[in-house]
Amino acid sequence: MSDLVTCDFCGTRAPEGETLTWTTSVENGRRRAYCDTCSRTHLRAMESKLDSEWW
Numbered sequence: 001m002s003d004l005v006t007c008d009f010c011g012t013r014a015p016e017g018e019t020l021t022w023t024t025s026v027e028n029g030r031r032r033a034y035c036d037t038c039s040r041t042h043l044r045a046m047e048s049k050l051d052s053e054w055w
Helices: 036-041 043-047
Strands: 004-006 013-015 023-027 030-034
16 A cells, blocks of 8 residues: 655645655755645745745
């Protein structure tokens, strides 16, 4: 059984095998994952390298 990955912004959950298109980052030494929807919505903030607390 696959481990579930949770979007650190909206809380969406999906099996790890279905998160290949999700965005990942490391903030303050912690790995974060963001679903497709949140990634598209906050693309400019991500490209600007803003921490997620600023979105």
